[in-house]
Amino acid sequence: MNIKICLFAIAALLPQFANANEKPTIRLGAMAAGTLNWELAAMRNQGLLENAGFNVENIAVANQQAGKVALQAGSVDVIVSDWIWTSSMRSTGTNLSFYPFSDTSGVLLVPADSPIKSLADLKGKKLGIAGGELDKNWLLLQALGQQQQVDLNAGVEKIYGAPPLLSQQLLEKRVDALLTFWQFAAHLEAQGYRALLTGEDIIRQLGISETVPSIGYVFKQDWADQHKTAFKQFLGLSKQAHDTLCSSDTEWQKIVPLTDAASPKEQQKLRERYCQGRVEQWGATQQSAAAKIYAMLHQLSNNKLTGQSAQIQAGTFWSAD
Structure with missing residues (x-):
């Protein structure tokens, strides 16, 4: 009888041991055209996930807003x-x-033969702006204009819209200049369009010398703290995949179908911009610079972009240490 009781008790505990040994699953919300999909494909192609201490579930989201809702x-x-x-x-x-x-950051583009050489030359022109009136690159461009005594809200016809639509309008010469996201800019640069300013140029001319990452992984802090070992490993593999895509032509060619590049020139420009976006430093100096940019954006957007808080919130930047 005692043996039966012991066996029953062991059997009852087996599921708990199985769950304890089960690898956690990281559910990633990724857009089909996003570079996160490039890296996930690269991780699989390079065999990085085979012995990882976690599983990955790639959940498609239609756009950034859908991703925010899902999170x-x-x-x-x-x-x-x-x-x-x-x-x-x-x-x-x-x-x-x-x-x-x-x-990586946005880019202000003009046709190769455009007479527009500076922000002052935008007067009397049509400017396409991807991301809407609260796009951070647009707000910072206005700040740079103010610094140069150029009011971009006076005498400049602004046209807001989705990046693909605005790219087409630039191609059809229905706008004279375009402030757009880096991937769309890369496609246009490969066709001969000229970068007047990048988002990084704007930041530097506003007096901030540090390179501040514009986008990143966003997650619930308690989830990351609870899955710290697995998530840290994922972040390391993500960086490894990014680096390999930039160093290995063979690995890059494997993910080219995901880039929507129509020509070798577009492939080259996309890879160039993507690799320029590798995060080389991230610490107190860069986070302090981000706080300065946040303060600018808070004032420029009249709280509409940042919310009511005039300062970046403690805990915004997650520490993997």
């Missing part, structure tokens, strides 16, 4: 977004955190 609803664990939104959510009591993914 808040608990449908995914991690999305790619920015630290501005992360901080604004923390100010409302939602404890999200950010870890850098890329240094």
